[in-house]
Amino acid sequence: MAPQRFREQFAQIQRTMPGVPLAMGPDDAGEFLYEKGVVLARDGEEARVVEDTVRQHFTTFAGLSADQVRRAGPATNRSGITRIQVADPGQGDGSGDPAVAGALRALSATEGRAGRRLISRNHVVSIAVNACPGDEPVPVAPGGQPNPAAAEAAHDPDSAVRVLVIDTGLMHDHRSYPLLAHTRGDAQLEECGEDGALKQYCGHGTFIAGLVAAVAPNTDITVRGTLNDAGAILESEFGEKLFEAVDRDGWPDVISLSAGTSNGRTDGLLGVDAFMRELREQPTLLVAAAGNNGSATPFWPAAYADLPGYENAVLSVGALRGDGEFGACFSNHGGWVKAYAPGERLTSALTGFDTPVPYVYQHSTYDSCRYGFTYPCTCHHPRHTGVLSEDGGSAKPDQVMFEGLAQWSGTSFATPVAVGMIASLMTAQAQTDPRKARRQLMDTTTEVAEVRGAHVPALLPPTWRPVQISPPSARA
Incomplete structure (x- = not known):
């Protein structure tokens, strides 16, 4: 099944x-x-x-x-x-x-x-978009390199762009990853379960911070653990938590948000309405994930980018597949998605730098793409069997070990890539206005990709390398 x-x-x-x-x-x-x-x-x-x-x-x-x-x-x-x-x-x-x-x-x-x-x-x-991620993380062998690779730029605390990541918290060993030496914020709660295995979504916020730092080393990144519990929170609480995050450290230059929900409407979320109205009056830019539903249905808060008055305050980001030429199978799409960045099989920090950590897959892969695509997407490659979908206990779930870096996919990760490109432009041009930097980036981007028949702006960092995947062999 x-x-x-x-x-x-x-x-x-x-x-x-x-x-x-x-x-x-x-x-x-x-x-x-x-x-x-x-x-x-x-x-x-x-x-x-x-x-x-x-x-x-x-x-x-x-x-x-x-x-x-x-x-x-x-x-x-x-x-x-x-x-x-x-x-x-x-x-x-x-x-x-x-x-x-x-x-x-x-x-x-x-x-x-x-x-x-x-x-x-x-x-x-x-962060469990459509109640499922683009995929689950895949270990990278020791000695592997991040993708995007680290840009050649120094960290200057006097000019660093302030980035606030609203996500899960930081893993305990994140400072063992050189790019995150200047990162601060909340600790990830309960990294492992009673069996000693990494919990699902743990490391999500650390992975995102690593991507921002790779694309834009001259950033001061703060990670808040607003979404520690399986990446989920009620809308009635979320708006208040967003206020708490910005009140704690002041409004940053850029907020990176890789969470949201659809709601069957085109006018936003009632629970975050007050926060979004205040955001509009601040100089901060919100960069938000478009979601992994493979759908054109608006996904909030990202879809605020298409509402009057929020055009400059919000950038919604979809995911490109590993070649950077087409949209990833899982990525949401439509006119409300304003930019796309690599979001399939990116490599960043997870955990296990100090001691290798086991992880048991929660979901099984499919026999073919669940969205009807024919390239070797994350729906079915690499193959694994998960705890939650094993059939009657007949199949043993797969376990892997993480030793630092991981490969992961989703609009969750295309988002910090876009954040990094905006921050990098701010540093290069001594720009202090993130919204102007966003407009400059979008106006000067010449790369395009094809998403569901439409040609869209493709934000491709200079240090990002396309990932070519051979068609997977049939499951034994």
Whole structure:
């Protein structure tokens, strides 16, 4: 049986968020995850309108008790978002949530009259895009080199570009990697499980920091562990965490964000609305991953790059495959994706510099590309069997050892490559405005790639080397 990545990750993320029942949406289509039985509204008058409207809807049409509709938590200090419970989240399974769907329908006419969004699901924002990564990391033998390779530039603390990485935290041995000697931030929580094996997604933030440092050595990189728990956080908490990250160290030059969610809409995420509006007024540039769904559906926050007023504040980044000439099979695409960078089989720091660390694969590869591509993509090469999708215990999951560097794929990693190119341009031209640097980079980029029949800007660092993969042999 083919791997069921979405359902595998649904179960895994649910285990890392105890006490938060989750559902799949929309209905059971498997496009995103959200908190069961709860909706979001802005605090104050809008929250009251949502409560009253939903309560009337359920009492009149659904036959439910009106007291089921109640506030499930206070508004946050900065995001101004209130969680409103509309049903018992413990009822039913994760395949859809009729109560939340009913609440959204009840407010549709009111939203139309108000001219703005009043209610939202409480989505799960995650680095596990479509609840699965582009692939899982692959070890690089000792003596291997990063790709992109380290650029020849010195680190100058007086002129270094300030980059904030919102992701998982730093691995304990990250300073053993020379490019990360100046990196600081939060430690990765629980790197290994009780079996001593590396947990899924651990090292994600370290890998990203290594890519930024390779492309742009003159950077001061701070990594915040906002997404330590399987790379997932509720939308109602995410906006507040973003504020905490910038409040802690001040607004940086560039934010690198390799997380998000789709939501079936074209107007952004209610839970991060306050943060995005404040971002727009700051000089900071947000560079965000377009997502690995292989879809044209907007993925947030990256898709803010296509909304009026955010054109200069946000750059959305898709992934190119190993040759740099075409889009990676998993990369989201469409007019809202403004640039593409190498994102397949990049090499950067992971862990195991001090002591080799085992890793057991969680997902099995496919027999062919799950998106219908014919090149040897990460869907099926290299082959491995994972714990979550082994068939009835008949196949033993594959285990590998990490000893420093790894190869990894995803728009998660195309994003820091783009961040590095912007930071490198800022250093080369003594530019202090990251948004101007973004425009200069996009205006002067001459490389193009083909993505789903469209020609798109390709951001190719000078030290990046194309990765050519021979067609994989059939599984024995």
